[in-house]
Amino acid sequence: MGRKNARAPGLGQSLIKNRFGKTQTGHRHAAELSAEHDAAQLNLQSVTELSSLDDFLATAELAGTEFTAERLNIHFVNNDTKGIISNDQQERIEAAQLEYQHLLGIPRRPPWTKQTTKEELEKLETESFLAWRKKLTVIQDNDDLIITPYEKNLDFWRQLWRVIERSDVIVQIVDARDPLLFRCLDLETYVTESNESKQNILLVNKADLLSSKQRSEWRSHFEQLGVNVVFWSAVLENEKLDENFDHSQLEGASSKSASCHFGALDVDDLFTREQLIDFLKSLIDKPNKVVGMVGYPNVGKSSTVNTLMGVKKAAVSATPGRTKHFQTLHIDSELCLCDCPGLVFPSFVSNKAEMVLSGILPIDQMRDHVAPVNLLGHRIPRRVIEVTYGFNISKPKEGENPDRVPTAAEILSAHALSRGFMTTHGQPDNSRSARVILKDYVNGKLLCSVPPPGVSGEEY
Numbered sequence: 001m002g003r004k005n006a007r008a009p010g011l012g013q014s015l016i017k018n019r020f021g022k023t024q025t026g027h028r029h030a031a032e033l034s035a036e037h038d039a040a041q042l043n044l045q046s047v048t049e050l051s052s053l054d055d056f057l058a059t060a061e062l063a064g065t066e067f068t069a070e071r072l073n074i075h076f077v078n079n080d081t082k083g084i085i086s087n088d089q090q091e092r093i094e095a096a097q098l099e100y101q102h103l104l105g106i107p108r109r110p111p112w113t114k115q116t117t118k119e120e121l122e123k124l125e126t127e128s129f130l131a132w133r134k135k136l137t138v139i140q141d142n143d144d145l146i147i148t149p150y151e152k153n154l155d156f157w158r159q160l161w162r163v164i165e166r167s168d169v170i171v172q173i174v175d176a177r178d179p180l181l182f183r184c185l186d187l188e189t190y191v192t193e194s195n196e197s198k199q200n201i202l203l204v205n206k207a208d209l210l211s212s213k214q215r216s217e218w219r220s221h222f223e224q225l226g227v228n229v230v231f232w233s234a235v236l237e238n239e240k241l242d243e244n245f246d247h248s249q250l251e252g253a254s255s256k257s258a259s260c261h262f263g264a265l266d267v268d269d270l271f272t273r274e275q276l277i278d279f280l281k282s283l284i285d286k287p288n289k290v291v292g293m294v295g296y297p298n299v300g301k302s303s304t305v306n307t308l309m310g311v312k313k314a315a316v317s318a319t320p321g322r323t324k325h326f327q328t329l330h331i332d333s334e335l336c337l338c339d340c341p342g343l344v345f346p347s348f349v350s351n352k353a354e355m356v357l358s359g360i361l362p363i364d365q366m367r368d369h370v371a372p373v374n375l376l377g378h379r380i381p382r383r384v385i386e387v388t389y390g391f392n393i394s395k396p397k398e399g400e401n402p403d404r405v406p407t408a409a410e411i412l413s414a415h416a417l418s419r420g421f422m423t424t425h426g427q428p429d430n431s432r433s434a435r436v437i438l439k440d441y442v443n444g445k446l447l448c449s450v451p452p453p454g455v456s457g458e459e460y
């Protein structure tokens with residue numbers, strides 16, 4: 001599943017620098033591109049990671065109820081310690097996911113008319129939101145099912161509702177390494193439900209992290225389903241905005257063969273900025289075209305919006321959840337973007353470790369680093385980790401399976417010792433190393449991507 005990560009200098013280097021923050025001189029998000037933010041009074045603190053207790057109390061507060069006494073009687077357990085699940089568990093989980101799939105919706109804005117007052121609408125919205133959350137607790141009560149820490153702040157959903165209302169086309173941005181994890185099917189249903197003439201586009205960003213063969217597998221998958229899909233790399237297109245960018249790097253490579261190979265970077269089949277803008281315009285048959293940009297935090301919305309706006313950026317943040325409220329941004333007199341804050345949709349995941357590796361849970365707020373690093377050890381071959389960092393991981397002991405994957409402790413100690421990361425007690429600082437390694441995984445330095453359904457890992 002992992003892929004060789006040898007990039008050629010030039011463009012490849014620029015991408016890497018961008019990815020790993022070597023050129024970071026601060027970050028600038030879509031939110032800074034326009035002064036217009038009519039959501040200034042909203043409570044726009046994203047709420048995703050809640051303990052069972054906080055979650056319970058927040059819901060109670062929203063419902064206007066007090067539950068002070070219950071504080072003493074609540075127990076919650078963390079059953080996610082290792083990050084690895086057995087084949088039997090996986091089968092059970094998949095069966096349960098199939099059974100409960102229909103409950104994984106997103107909240108709907110309740111119907112309203114011109115006669116509905118602001119207060120009435122707010123009350124209706126709160127009721128509908130609570131009913132939605134109640135429906136999701138059915139899933140949470142099933143021990144085999146884990147869902148993403150979906151957004152629990154109603155104001156974020158209000159932003160999404162407004163973006164959908166205003167837009168002619170909704171562009172859902174997903175991460176190319178695991179598009180299905182980030183694709184919210186119910187969002188697409190909601191868009192067409194709200195108005196049949198509205199259209200959905202799936203923008204597979206970070207497509208530079210896949211080979212052209214991998215993209216082609218995914219393209220076939222989505223085309224078979226009738227999904228309108230575009231493969232794109234915001235970072236690559238942003239690089240091209242640099243006036244010093246050497247375009248011959250791409251042109252030369254393109255002219256060599258039908259499929260462009262720039263070092264390990266084969267990008268011939270990706271949409272360029274101009275192509276994406278023209279494509280979006282072509283979908284809408286009216287003078288003022290509005291396109292809504294929606295997606296999970298950290299999928300590259302800010303990078304995409306900035307690039308479409310023609311803003312060259314040194315770097316953006318690798319920490320999810322920075323864009324807080326929706327912006328209206330004019331690309332030109334015809335096309336306007338409506339940039340929605342990053343939203344975690346409810347989606348099934350195998351465990352919390354998977355969410356850390358997918359960039360859904362912020363690494364700096366992670367409490368347990370062992371489980372995600374264990375999972376990383378299962379996804380990235382031992383040799384790739386060793387070559388990437390230039391150290392050796394201790395081999396399995398005599399009597400152990402010589403091919404077993406390294407444990408989190410083995411990977412982290414090797415990293416910490418090689419970097420001189422030590423605690424005040426003179427032990428390897430595994431937690432510091434875990435943050436470095438996990439960020440490298442999220443940023444694509446340690447590369448792993450999921451094949452489409454029906455395609456084996458080996459084939460992919």
Ligand SMILES: Nc1nc2c(ncn2[C@@H]2O[C@H](COP(=O)(O)OP(=O)(O)OP(=O)(O)O)[C@@H](O)[C@H]2O)c(=O)[nH]1
Binds near residue numbers: 209301319323
């Ligand atoms: N390799 C690669 N990395 C990308 C691409 N687009 C964005 N990134 C990286 O992904 C991370 C998140 O990008 P952002 O543009 O901040 O993502 P966002 O969706 O706006 O995030 P929020 O502001 O949290 O909503 C950054 O580290 C980017 O450099 C891309 O096309 N390719």
